[in-house]
Amino acid sequence: MTAISLWHAIGGDYRKRPPLTESVDADLAIIGGGFSGLSTAVHAAAKGLSVVLLEAEIIAWGATGRNAGFVVPNFAKKDPDDIIAELGTERGERLIRFASSSADLVFDLIRRHRIECQAEQSGWIQPAHSAVAFDKVKSRAAQWASRGRPVVVMDRAETESVTGAKGYPGSWTDRSGGVLDPVAYARGLADAAEAAGARIFERSPVTAISRTGGGYSLTTATGIVRAGKVFIATNAYGGDLQPGLSRTYFPLRVFQIATEPLPREVRKRLLRGNQSVSDTRRNLFTFRFDVENRLISGGMHVFGPGAETRVPRTIHRRLAAMLELDDIPPIAYAWSGMAAVEPDFLPHLVDLGPGLIAGFACNGRGIALTTALGREIADWASVTPADDLPIPYAPPREIPFHGILKHAPNILLPWSMLRDRLDEERSA
Template sequence: MQPFPALKGAVETDLLVIGGGFAGLSTALHAAEAGQSVVLLEAHRIAWGASGRNAGFVVPNFAKVDPDGIRGMLGPRAEPLINMAAGSGDLVFDLIRRHQITCDAQQSGWLQPSHSDAAFAKAKDRVRQWSALQRPVQVLDAAGIAAMTGVAPDRSGWRGGWIDRSGGVINPVGYARGLARAATAAGAVLHEASPVTALQQVGAEWLASTPQGQIKARQVVLATNAYAGGLWPGLARSFFPLRVFQVATQPLPDAVRNRLLPGNQSLSDSRRNLFTFRFDAANRLISGGMPIVPWGADRRLPRAIHRRLAQMLDLPDLPPLQFQWSGMASVMPDFLPRVVKLAPGLLAGFACNGRGIALSTAMGRELADWASGTPADALAIPLKPAAPIPAHALARLAPNALLPFSILRDRIENKR
């Protein structure tokens, strides 16, 4: 894809979107389709951040909370958010079809095998809750999981699990670039290599400065997720930044590829130390993980992920790694998407929480509705003020520091 030119000179627009990942691109596309004039600024390249660095899993639900739990947390405000998540996978694949985005997309489903009896009981309850919303979900016993994954129960320890058939797999960079082309076709103007160095309110409008230009806008959306930086004071302390590593092996032989995930689903199991895998279009095996100790993780963790893949999937001759990369995810204390009102006409959105593709795309549509006149407190995503996490400098280390205990609990539960 040809790069979008850096912003130069002075520009005026209805909506300024800061950040060229899934959330920002979806916002720009939907707002432009609604008739807004839109400018999007990306500091680096489209999909440079977490959007281009994830594993390509389309997962249309929440990472840690189910519909009943969200109802208990949000009361009457829960249903719009639940419905947004329920349809988020369909939204992604509908956009891909409508805009003819080339990104190796397959709406083949997302699998979550259960590593323990308690996790399998929870899977059954999750299916009950999502089935009540007419979602294409199904409980799978141990034999069903083994048939879909190609992994024997005595190897995996999986007791069963469930599938949401509205999920699937994509090439995330291809998807982001396709959204960028679609947004441009709808009338949005995109600029790469245009970091916002200052953002200030001038009367009823906002003025954003870049190294070579300025933009005056009626409304602004910060769609930077974990890459918030210091553009708005305190915003980066309102979430946990989580660095996640991904690897891709060299292509697997056809005989092995045909055994594993023959339906080409994406898979994330129920362990706290999450085990994931999928295949790309070239038969590379893709998986990921997070380190206990971040220092030196670039050298150490990819090898550990490779060993885990070989052990879990019974692949003593697993081809070596061909690629490795990492990116930053934003995790909210309640693990739910959030819209933050920073000032009149200025919103920030956070939707990763391990569900970046589907929920970030859906959040972009919500933010575009706000730009077109929907009150912020009427959006599907809860509207909250920016609330810095107490002792953030230490609290942000908790997910990594607690990982050894999570691994131990996973092993104990798996052996019961």
């Protein structure tokens, strides 16, 4: 078992980019070499903008290289009706369209740039863990179907047949979702951005951002970037780069595991269509396979010592129980990463000053929504005012009592697990 992510471990030789060692000028400077930063670089360079991207480590080092590779074109906790009620019809429908097309954008970029990343637009499935949750799932599916999305509701028998998992009253699926190797996808985006003219520098952490004339100066240990506009695309890995920015979201540590490959005769009863699955539990249960038939799943952790070994073993036991795998293969890889979760579980753009913006679009939907975010930021960098983008845009709003509340997801996990169990018992 190793702490490096599966995707980095199997990634093979990697073409390293040099650190910044000079002073350069750009129309747009991007801080962060994850999905949102790389997608922005691809789309902005394609518009003819001069683009410089600075990554503190290497491409896909943060959450981008530490997720499970699910491509999910919707919101983690909000349905379309919720968004309309919160934002109004016009702005709400724009945000809904932004999300609904996000998986299609991912797979279109992969095809267009011929990115080899084990990508399959095979669908994403959300089983309901209780009868009440199934009612909500059916409503959710109807809301997306009314907007022309390729969604299907499945009953108990269909859900078991498709997923191989028993006990779910039903599920819904969005067929535009899918799976991929996130590190290979990110590296492919980096290659595409450079082919379009962007410059990418690794091992170049930004130590200061200062206002200079009509733009900004970004300082690293060995170089400077002067740019008219700056996009901070660090997600939960930005530290104190901008005062207060880290207190506008909850940092959530998520663990992932990948088993040794399953025997072929066992694998053929589980996810024969190679979809991805994440159910409706508060203590989310997820699973998918990679091309080598490794079983991949993730989860959160309750506070306590030894999380690096304790949590992967818990996830492994849960997989065995949920999928009835008496002889589940051992864990081959175990790793963790940090996600940024907004209080309202929606994407947000943070106004940090004229021409300076930060973006948080993840909330558990990193690959699809952050890729789509990059396209929108490229529009902002060229001609579109930030207020006209589909993502909510406002000055930073620090979460009250953030120092305490940032631990809430972990502290409340046992209570969430109990509520999940009570839901299931009521449905039995």
